[in-house]
Amino acid sequence: MSDRLHPRLLAQVHPGIRLPAYDRHAHGIGIVHLGIGAFHRAHQAVYLDEVLALAGGHWRILAVSVRSGAVREQLHPQDCLYTVVERSAASARYRIIGSVADVLVASANLTAVIAAMVRPATELITLTITEKGYCRSAAGGLDLNHRDIVHDLAHPEHPRGALGLLAMALRQRWRLAAAPPTLLCCDNLPENGAVLKRVLLEYAQHVEAALAAWIEREVLCPSTMVDRIVPATTADDLAIGAHAIGLNDLGLVKTEPFTQWVIEDRFAGARPDFAVAGVQLVSDVRPFESAKLRLLNGSHSTLAYLGSLAGLSFVHEAIAEPDFLALLQHLMHSELAPTLARSPDLDLVAYQAALLQRFANPALQHRLRQIAMDGSQKLPQRLLEPLRARLRAGQPFAVLALVIAAWMRYALGRDEAGAEYEVDDPLAARLAAIAGMRGAGAGAVQLTAAFLQLSEVFGEDLPRNPIVVTAVSRQLQRLLTHGARAAVRSVLAELRIEQ
Numbered sequence: 001m002s003d004r005l006h007p008r009l010l011a012q013v014h015p016g017i018r019l020p021a022y023d024r025h026a027h028g029i030g031i032v033h034l035g036i037g038a039f040h041r042a043h044q045a046v047y048l049d050e051v052l053a054l055a056g057g058h059w060r061i062l063a064v065s066v067r068s069g070a071v072r073e074q075l076h077p078q079d080c081l082y083t084v085v086e087r088s089a090a091s092a093r094y095r096i097i098g099s100v101a102d103v104l105v106a107s108a109n110l111t112a113v114i115a116a117m118v119r120p121a122t123e124l125i126t127l128t129i130t131e132k133g134y135c136r137s138a139a140g141g142l143d144l145n146h147r148d149i150v151h152d153l154a155h156p157e158h159p160r161g162a163l164g165l166l167a168m169a170l171r172q173r174w175r176l177a178a179a180p181p182t183l184l185c186c187d188n189l190p191e192n193g194a195v196l197k198r199v200l201l202e203y204a205q206h207v208e209a210a211l212a213a214w215i216e217r218e219v220l221c222p223s224t225m226v227d228r229i230v231p232a233t234t235a236d237d238l239a240i241g242a243h244a245i246g247l248n249d250l251g252l253v254k255t256e257p258f259t260q261w262v263i264e265d266r267f268a269g270a271r272p273d274f275a276v277a278g279v280q281l282v283s284d285v286r287p288f289e290s291a292k293l294r295l296l297n298g299s300h301s302t303l304a305y306l307g308s309l310a311g312l313s314f315v316h317e318a319i320a321e322p323d324f325l326a327l328l329q330h331l332m333h334s335e336l337a338p339t340l341a342r343s344p345d346l347d348l349v350a351y352q353a354a355l356l357q358r359f360a361n362p363a364l365q366h367r368l369r370q371i372a373m374d375g376s377q378k379l380p381q382r383l384l385e386p387l388r389a390r391l392r393a394g395q396p397f398a399v400l401a402l403v404i405a406a407w408m409r410y411a412l413g414r415d416e417a418g419a420e421y422e423v424d425d426p427l428a429a430r431l432a433a434i435a436g437m438r439g440a441g442a443g444a445v446q447l448t449a450a451f452l453q454l455s456e457v458f459g460e461d462l463p464r465n466p467i468v469v470t471a472v473s474r475q476l477q478r479l480l481t482h483g484a485r486a487a488v489r490s491v492l493a494e495l496r497i498e499q
Helices: 007-012 038-042 044-054 070-078 110-118 147-154 162-175 192-207 209-218 235-245 286-309 315-319 322-339 348-359 368-372 375-392 398-410 428-439 444-452 466-482 484-494
Strands: 029-034 060-065 082-087 092-097 100-105 124-127 182-185 224-227 253-255 260-264 280-282
Touching (some): 070 082, 070 100, 082 235, 162 209, 286 348, 286 375, 322 348
Parallel strands (some): 029 060, 260 280
Antiparallel strands (some): 224 260
């Protein structure tokens, strides 16, 4: 059994493993990050590690887990060092990251978390709390009925959600007449900075109107686009990593070689020298975020639902099937890319080709079920907004209809072999109620109508559009009757696409 990764044992790390190229303790903490999951550790923290090595500055990260103590248990005994392994079909490159200074759990140490967010030295508060963490309503504003919002507005000094934490910290900074931080959302939401500002303002209005006015006037929330595929780490990954580096690392994360971070260059105060680490600072993030949300994330969801129904486990398995590949190529080229605004900084044809190569990487072992979770939160921006664009333009949407139907079929909680599985989704109880209709004999038309009544997913417009209702129910019937592979072949035949 190897020793646990720790700064005092770095001399034992095997040759060829990249170590932090700076004295960690010579750099202060300038960033508080909410949501210290695998993605943050494989993406933003890696960029900050590069910034510290190349440009220095007080830009280490105090990471905050809002509820769970799991990541703190992984990292704290290691003085918050951890390994990122970049895997391709040809190689695996290991790198130990030192940019995380500490991990706190808000539910256990609220006072320290708020104090860190209030410190004048904290210039940035960044977030990766997933789409559901913003507690949005169907209309896109704050969901006042969300259990976290109900709790936090009733107990503003003891928040348990990210918005409550932000509001509490900003209120203290405002009362101290301290400079505002920049809030940087790094989640997959269109115009994510504007989304964060809107829900935070609505929350603050219910706390104190003057606080909301200060946030609206002083706090900046630049939009960002983040792109890197980060599958869940397995026990096998940890064992392989221990052998590769010579020490046990319970915080190891795996990812692909590709990485991208685009930030709207609009900050309230100081910021790291992001550009030295390869971050793109731009005036308008929207072309990048729309392309990523629709082409990458939309394609991922397509493979997740159709592939899972077909009995597949991993992204690379799904993309290896000629029918699925042909369907995805048509979806990207003919139904998604035409809905995107053109930008001279973004080659959409090259981007699509690169995505297909990334999806085919067998070393990532990216599970379809991981992508499939929280579908009710992901579907609107990934697939339903492109659908609306196609409708406005009077253009066909056969593959989009199939993928929407595949989400509905997946949400029934039973695969084509009859095996049950958990539908991991904020609307799980309501989805289970609809699935119960299937057991009572409901067919595709009734099920489609029931799913479309989920207004927080489909809005008020799509359920009233007979073209959408007919197209989706037709594809759901195919999936229920013939299965995912046969449904894909039927759509390809109708589109006259040869594999």
